[in-house]
Amino acid sequence: MSKKIVLIDGHSILNRAFFGVPPLTNSEGLHTNAVYGFLNIMFKILDEEKPDYLTVAFDRSEPTFRHQMFDAYKGTRKPMAQELREQVPVMKEVLQAMGIKIVEMPGYEADDLLGTIAGMAEVQGMDVSIISGDRDLLQLATEKVKIRIPKTKRTGTEIEDYYAADVVERYQVTPKEFIDVKALMGDSSDNIPGVPGIGEKTATNLIVAYKSIENAYAHLEEITPKRAKTNLEEHYDMAQMSKTLATIEVHVPIEFDMEAAKLTDLYTPEAYVYMKRLEFKNMLTRFSDDMSQNDLEKYFHVYHELDEIQNFFDGFSAKEAAVSFFEEAGIVYGLAVAKSNQNVVYLTCGGFVTEGYLEEQVQKLCDGLDTLITPDLKGLLKHVRVPETKNCIDTTIAAYLLNPLKNEYTYDDLARDILGLMVPSKLDLLGKLKIKKAAEEKPEALELMVCYEAYTCIAAKNQLLEQLEDHDMKKLYDEIEMPLVYVLADMEKEGVRAEKAELEAYGAQLTGRISELETSIYEKAGETFNINSPKQLGVILFEKLQMPNGKKTKTGYSTAADVLERLAPDYPIVSEILEYRQLTKLKSTYADGLALCIAPDGRIHSTFNQTITATGRISSTEPNLQNIPIRMELGRLIRKVFVPKEGYVFIDADYSQIELRVLAHMSGDQNLIAAYQHAEDIHRITASQVFHTPLEAVTDLQRRNAKAVNFGIVYGISSFGLSQDLSITRKEAEGYIASYFETYPGIKIFLDRLVTDAKEKGYAETMFGRRRPVPELASSNFMQRSFGERIAMNSPIQGTAADIIKIAMIRVKQRLEREQLKSKLILQVHDELLIEAAADEEEYVKTLLAEEMRHAADLAVTLEVDVKSGRNWFEAH
DNA sequence: CCAGTCACG
DNA sequence: ACGTACGTGACTGGA
Numbered sequence: 001m002s003k004k005i006v007l008i009d010g011h012s013i014l015n016r017a018f019f020g021v022p023p024l025t026n027s028e029g030l031h032t033n034a035v036y037g038f039l040n041i042m043f044k045i046l047d048e049e050k051p052d053y054l055t056v057a058f059d060r061s062e063p064t065f066r067h068q069m070f071d072a073y074k075g076t077r078k079p080m081a082q083e084l085r086e087q088v089p090v091m092k093e094v095l096q097a098m099g100i101k102i103v104e105m106p107g108y109e110a111d112d113l114l115g116t117i118a119g120m121a122e123v124q125g126m127d128v129s130i131i132s133g134d135r136d137l138l139q140l141a142t143e144k145v146k147i148r149i150p151k152t153k154r155t156g157t158e159i160e161d162y163y164a165a166d167v168v169e170r171y172q173v174t175p176k177e178f179i180d181v182k183a184l185m186g187d188s189s190d191n192i193p194g195v196p197g198i199g200e201k202t203a204t205n206l207i208v209a210y211k212s213i214e215n216a217y218a219h220l221e222e223i224t225p226k227r228a229k230t231n232l233e234e235h236y237d238m239a240q241m242s243k244t245l246a247t248i249e250v251h252v253p254i255e256f257d258m259e260a261a262k263l264t265d266l267y268t269p270e271a272y273v274y275m276k277r278l279e280f281k282n283m284l285t286r287f288s289d290d291m292s293q294n295d296l297e298k299y300f301h302v303y304h305e306l307d308e309i310q311n312f313f314d315g316f317s318a319k320e321a322a323v324s325f326f327e328e329a330g331i332v333y334g335l336a337v338a339k340s341n342q343n344v345v346y347l348t349c350g351g352f353v354t355e356g357y358l359e360e361q362v363q364k365l366c367d368g369l370d371t372l373i374t375p376d377l378k379g380l381l382k383h384v385r386v387p388e389t390k391n392c393i394d395t396t397i398a399a400y401l402l403n404p405l406k407n408e409y410t411y412d413d414l415a416r417d418i419l420g421l422m423v424p425s426k427l428d429l430l431g432k433l434k435i436k437k438a439a440e441e442k443p444e445a446l447e448l449m450v451c452y453e454a455y456t457c458i459a460a461k462n463q464l465l466e467q468l469e470d471h472d473m474k475k476l477y478d479e480i481e482m483p484l485v486y487v488l489a490d491m492e493k494e495g496v497r498a499e500k501a502e503l504e505a506y507g508a509q510l511t512g513r514i515s516e517l518e519t520s521i522y523e524k525a526g527e528t529f530n531i532n533s534p535k536q537l538g539v540i541l542f543e544k545l546q547m548p549n550g551k552k553t554k555t556g557y558s559t560a561a562d563v564l565e566r567l568a569p570d571y572p573i574v575s576e577i578l579e580y581r582q583l584t585k586l587k588s589t590y591a592d593g594l595a596l597c598i599a600p601d602g603r604i605h606s607t608f609n610q611t612i613t614a615t616g617r618i619s620s621t622e623p624n625l626q627n628i629p630i631r632m633e634l635g636r637l638i639r640k641v642f643v644p645k646e647g648y649v650f651i652d653a654d655y656s657q658i659e660l661r662v663l664a665h666m667s668g669d670q671n672l673i674a675a676y677q678h679a680e681d682i683h684r685i686t687a688s689q690v691f692h693t694p695l696e697a698v699t700d701l702q703r704r705n706a707k708a709v710n711f712g713i714v715y716g717i718s719s720f721g722l723s724q725d726l727s728i729t730r731k732e733a734e735g736y737i738a739s740y741f742e743t744y745p746g747i748k749i750f751l752d753r754l755v756t757d758a759k760e761k762g763y764a765e766t767m768f769g770r771r772r773p774v775p776e777l778a779s780s781n782f783m784q785r786s787f788g789e790r791i792a793m794n795s796p797i798q799g800t801a802a803d804i805i806k807i808a809m810i811r812v813k814q815r816l817e818r819e820q821l822k823s824k825l826i827l828q829v830h831d832e833l834l835i836e837a838a839a840d841e842e843e844y845v846k847t848l849l850a851e852e853m854r855h856a857a858d859l860a861v862t863l864e865v866d867v868k869s870g871r872n873w874f875e876a877h
Numbered sequence: 878c879c880a881g882t883c884a885c886g
Numbered sequence: 887a888c889g890t891a892c893g894t895g896a897c898t899g900g901a
Binding site: 582617627632801832 | 880883
C-alpha cells in the first residue's frame, strides 16, 4: 500500500473556521473559534484518512514574489480581523505542541509550498490530500493528488473531494486549464484582476474551446461573442499578468524533510495543556485519561498517625514553606505543607490528632518560617496568627494582580499557566462532591488535591513574584494588597452586629403591605398570576391590558423599572407593581436574607473578596453588605438594625466625590482643580461653568444635569447614555458634553490619552500601577470596541479610588492597633468606611479616621471626607 | 444554569 | 449603521 500525506492550507482553513464557527472565547477573553474549527476539521480528516504524514503550511505576512511583481495589486487585501489575527500564533503553537510539522517561507504563499510538497510526495509514489477552503488549489489536482474542500454546515462539516477527473466533471476544464479560467475571470479576494467584462461563464467557454489563454489569443479572430473578443484584445497584458498571479508555484526551493512530517501521537501532554487553556472540553476526550498524570505524586507523603505527625512537626526546620488547606463551614478537612517542590506532606485530623492539636502545631510551624506561601492567606488567618511583619506570599492575590479578569484562581490553572504543568483539578479529583462528602467518600482524592495546591504554590511563587516585578506591580502587591489581607480578615472576624428581632419586625411590616398590593394587582389584572415572573407580567401588561409596549428583551417584553415608570402615570396597576417589586426585594434580599446571616454571636460576618473585580475594588458576599438600601427612605430604614455593641458607637466616613477628584488630579485640568480648591458644591460650579450661568443663578435642573455629566465623564461618557439618564435627546446630551469639554479641556485630552494608551499597551492602569487588560479595544466590533474605550476611561479612575481607600484602610487599622484603641474597622463600601468605636474613643477616632482617609493619597485637590457618628448605621451615614 | 431585575458605589 | 453608560451580588422564575 502506498503511503499517504495530508497537507493543510493553514490560513485558509483557519479563515473558514473563523467564519464558520460562532464567536467563542475562553475565560481569559481570548478568541478561540477559529482554532476550534480548525482542529475539528483536522481531526475529522485525520480520523478518516489515517495518513502517514501531515504538514500544515502558512503564508508569511511579507508580500510574495508572485505579487511583488505587480506593485499595483499589492496590499489591497483586507486586513485580517483582530479576532482572527490573534488566533494565528495560538494555532501554530497548538500544532507545534502536537508535534505537527509547520512550513512557511518568506516570499511564498502557502499554496506554493503545498503545490511543491504535493509534487515531491507524488513523485515518491504517495497519495496526497490537500485541505483548503480555497478553490484555487484545484489546479493542483491529479490522479494521485486529491483536493479536499471542507464546508461547515449546520449538520457538521462536509467535505468536497476533487481528483483531476472531478475537476473536469465539475468545471469542464482540467486542473491546468483551471488556472487560465481563473486568470480570465479574476478573483478580487485573491487580487487577481482578470480581464474586464469576462466572467465565469465566458472564461470557461473560452478555455473549453481553446485550452489556454495563449491559444485563445492565437485564434482571436474566431472568438465569439464579439464582446469577449474585444475585451481580450484590449487587455492582453492584464490576462498575462493574471495568469502569473493565478499560477501556483510548484518548484519552490524548499528543503522538505519528509521524516519530520511523519505523523506521531498528537495527543501529547503539551497539547493537552493547550486544550485546557483554550477550554476545548470535548477535545480533551481525545486525550488518554492519564494525561493529567505527572510524576509529582511521588513527592507527596500522607501522615495520619500521631507519632508520624509529631515527628514531622518536631523535625521541621525549613525556613520557607507553602501551606494549603480545605475547609467547609469552619471545619478543616485537610492540610498540606510543601517544604519544597519535592517534598509535600499531607496531615489530617482523626483519632488522637485533634483539630486543636493540628492548629497548634501549624501555628508553631508558621512561627518558625521566614517565608510563608499560601493560596489563601485570609483563610489561613482564621486558624493561625501570622504577624504582619512576616514575609507572606499569597499566590492567588499575585495571580489576580497579573490578570484581574479571571473568574477564579484555581491551583490547576496556576500550574498550567505558570508552570506549564497539568495537574488534576478539584473537579477531576472530587467531581461535584462537597468537601464534607469528599472527606467521607474519597479521602485520598482530597489529600491529593491539597497536596497539589501546596505544591503549585511553592513551585510557582518565584515566577509570580518575577512577573509582578516585570509589570512594576511589586509595590502595589507589597504595600497595598498584602497588608489589606489582614484588614479584611479582621473585618470578617469582627462582623457587624444586627438586631434579629428588629429585622423580623421590619419584615413582618413589609409582608402586610405586600399582600394588600397582591390582592389589588390581581383584581386590576382580572386574574391571579406570578407578579415576580417578568414573562407572565409582560403578558398581563402588554397583551391582556394592551399597554403600549416599550422596549423588548431577547426573551420578551421588558418590564424593567424605567419602562414601568413611564406607564405608571396612566395605569394605577403599574404603580402598584413597582411598589410590590420594591417591597418584595426588601423582604427577600434584606429582611429575610440578612436575618439568615446573623451568626450565634449576633453579628453578620460577610466575606470580603479581594480577587473578584476587574478594577481593584473589593466585593462583599454572603451577605453583600455593600448594597444595603439607602436611596429610598423605606429601604434606608433597614440600616437601623445595624448597631454597635454595648458601650460602642458607629463612626462612618465617606469620601466626597472621590472619583471626580481623582479625575481632576490625574488629568491635571487646571479649571477642575481650581473649582475644587474654592468650592463646596462641585456640581453647582460645573453647572455654572458649563451653562455659562452665574453661580447664584444656577437652577436645580442645571445642577442636576451637571451632576449627571460629571457621572457620565467618570463612566466613559456617551451621548446616548447621558440622554437616557436625563431623559433628553441625544443632540442635547451631545451639547452638554461638548460644552463640558470646552470648560475642562484638560479632561478631554486626558480621557483621549487613556484610550490611546490602553490601545497601545493593551491595558488600563491606575496611579498605583494596578492594571486591567482591555482586550475589547482590539475588537473589530464597534460595540465591543466602544465598550473597551469606556473601560479604558473608567478603570483608571475607579481603580485609583479603590487603591486610595485601600491605603486608608491599612493605615486606619494600623493606627487603631498601634495606639491600642478598642475601636475596629468593620465595613468598607467603596468610598465609605464604618468603624465600631468605643464610646470613650469616639471623638478621637472620628478625627483619626477622617485624617487617614484625607491623607491616604497626595493629590492636586484635597480629598474631602464626611464623617459622622450614630447609634446605628442609619444615623451614622 | 441563565436571564431579568434591582439593591449599592 | 452599529445600540450603550462604569463596577458589583442576591433573588426569582423557567428552560
